[in-house]
Amino acid sequence: GEDVEQSLFLSVREGDSSVINCTYTDSSSTYLYWYKQEPGAGLQLLTYIFSNMDMKQDQRLTVLLNKKDKHLSLRIADTQTGDSAIYFCAGFSGGYNKLIFGAGTRLAVHP
């Protein structure tokens, strides 16, 4: 089954770029997702990438997928204090329609 791993914490200065990394084990997942969770709220779907793509850009967000290394990253340009949250990557477990989430990366943005 799928296993998804993320670093737990990232601290950046306001205005800098943030890069959140994720590794996964199951290469059969058709889509890979990034979710954002703010305190006291549910998970908000930020963006997703189809497995046959290498990169997807959406305004300040850039998703990079390295299928060979099973590595997914989320880059946030010009990070703002409003970007402070927990970011989860997720992928489907092969053969099962079950979305497996990483433990989440807590992004702290400081002035």
Place this chain on the structure above:
Amino acid sequence: DAGVIQSPRHEVTEMGQEVTLRCKPISGHNSLFWYRQTMMRGLELLIYFNNNVPIDDSGMPEDRFSAKMPNASFSTLKIQPSEPRDSAVYFCASSLEDNQPQHFGDGTRLSIL
């Protein structure tokens, strides 16, 4: 466009009591998921339904937990009897189909005293 709606947002009750959590998925979505989130275990899938039929309930912790989806617009997760270790945030999510992006509700924060 209404998202996934969960109720109540917060529930505090004493151990042994029955707890019922409710979820209204996004209209037109055929798959519905119940998750539990805790600091220790992160986000865990409890059960998911496709076209109102339970497909995978392997994440349901024990017989005290049950879930139903009587129609396409409503689902419940019930805990009876509740225990302090059930304290967590419970999320409901829905998707067009079960291999499509999932959209989450704001969750129910459950505290069992």
